[in-house]
Amino acid sequence: MKTVQPIRDHAKIDAMKKALLCKSERNYFLFVLGINVGMRISDLLPLRIGDLMGTHLVVQEKKTGKRKRFFINNQLRREIEQYAIGRAPEEYVFPSRKGGHISRIQAYYILNDAAREVGLDNIGTHTLRKTFGYFHYKRYKDVALLQQLFNHASPSITLRYIGITQDEIDDTLADFFL
Numbered sequence: 001m002k003t004v005q006p007i008r009d010h011a012k013i014d015a016m017k018k019a020l021l022c023k024s025e026r027n028y029f030l031f032v033l034g035i036n037v038g039m040r041i042s043d044l045l046p047l048r049i050g051d052l053m054g055t056h057l058v059v060q061e062k063k064t065g066k067r068k069r070f071f072i073n074n075q076l077r078r079e080i081e082q083y084a085i086g087r088a089p090e091e092y093v094f095p096s097r098k099g100g101h102i103s104r105i106q107a108y109y110i111l112n113d114a115a116r117e118v119g120l121d122n123i124g125t126h127t128l129r130k131t132f133g134y135f136h137y138k139r140y141k142d143v144a145l146l147q148q149l150f151n152h153a154s155p156s157i158t159l160r161y162i163g164i165t166q167d168e169i170d171d172t173l174a175d176f177f178l
Contacts, residue, residue, distance in 0.1 A: 029093070056069045112124070
């Protein structure tokens with residue numbers, strides 16, 4: 001299995017949104033929700049519309065078995081409300097035409113098709129979580145908080161996970177002097 005990377009360019013994120021929205025509202029929302037909550041795809045796909053209606057998205061993580069709460073901010077709330085119009089609380093957020101919810105493999109194909117359209121490679125379902133982590137770290141520079149959000153054992157694992165390279169770390173020290 002190859003290691004996927006976060007999307008590090010806002011223009012590429014916008015291009016992905018546009019490409020996905022052209023295909024379907026569901027595909028667009030999969031991307032938007034994924035890059036804004038940082039959950040694993042295995043926890044995103046079985047969500048139901050009613051799960052998104054509170055101030056927090058609460059899940060029992062499949063991988064860790066831990067209960068996690070993800071705050072839903074105002075911008076994401078607007079996206080959720082728009083997507084939920086006309087949908088019942090018990091409906092899957094990402095329904096499959098075959099019944100149930102889309103599979104991880106189907107999510108992978110959805111994301112990869114859009115990525116190819118916009119000139120991205122090395123993209124997978126984990127790219128959503130990694131993109132969230134990358135931009136969260138870039139904005140807040142708090143690896144300990146991100147480590148806790150991701151349930152990682154150490155800061156070095158978190159930095160490697162989101163694709164922060166030694167060169168980027170060195171760049172922050174280039175003009176740092178007290």
